[in-house]
Amino acid sequence: MTRTPLTWLYVPGDRPPVVAKALAAGADVVVIDLEDAVAPARKEYARAVTAELLRDTQPVPVHVRINALDSAWAAGDLTALATLPGLSGLRLPKVTAPDTVRQVAALTPLPLYALLETALAVEHAHAIATAHPALRGISLGEADLRADLGVRADTGLDWPRSRVVVAARAAGLAPPPQSVHPDIRDLDGLAASCAHGRALGFLGRAAIHPRQLPVIERAFLPTPAEIEHAETIIKAAATEEGAQALPDGRFVDAAVVATARRILSLASRN
DSSP states (O other): OOOOOOEEEEEETTOHHHHHHHHTTTOSEEEEESSTTSOGGGHHHHHHHHHHHTTSOOSSOEEEEOOOTTSSSHHHHHHHHTTOTTOOEEEETTOOSHHHHHHHHTTOOSOEEEEEOSHHHHHTHHHHHTSOTTEEEEEEOHHHHHHHHTOOSGGGGHHHHHHHHHHHHHTTOOOOOBOOOSOTTOHHHHHHHHHHHHHHTOOOEEESSGGGHHHHHHHHSOOHHHHHHHHHHHHHHHHSOSOEEOTTSOEEOHHHHHHHHHHHHHHTTO
């Protein structure tokens, strides 16, 4: 069974030594970025060194964020990367409609992940999430979305966040990971933000520095108290069918049991 990912570490594709360090940093998935992290003059170099690396299998799953489909570089990205054995998925930036997913799916057998970065994309979230069987996940690109909406306070993004969580669930996809926390020194802020994201239904988070990885993992793994409570629920459900109350007064029904099973599965990272 595939390990449930909680951390996605982004790394610029035009910096091979940094990519090599990222592959050994302990992230569940390494995302080599050919888009925002790479200057236009470095795009072709980034693509070439990434393709060379991914001709071989890697120690962890590797995704590549290609350039936007309407850019001058996307066609070359897809041609160079579409069938490489070391690549586990493609992340598609600035998706606003399901046709983008279908166009890319026609060109590669790889799993696809759509990044929703505008108000229009959020409005089309469910249509994008159900665009093609090759699509395995959706998530927000919050920096671009914040600029598009003119949002100043972080809470202004809570509705789009919930919209994406609901769309992913309705489409039968995994819960989306949170967008990056841009201040790599602010680990307390990262932890607080992760706790808020977890409460909204996100699972895991993108990172831009290895020091963020353990904070994210701790935030999204169940606590010992949550695990103990889940085990109590499963034991109760095994002895008596149907709705019931635990000795401490908490109510247990089929939905509560399903949640407990998800907690225990995540605790074992299955």
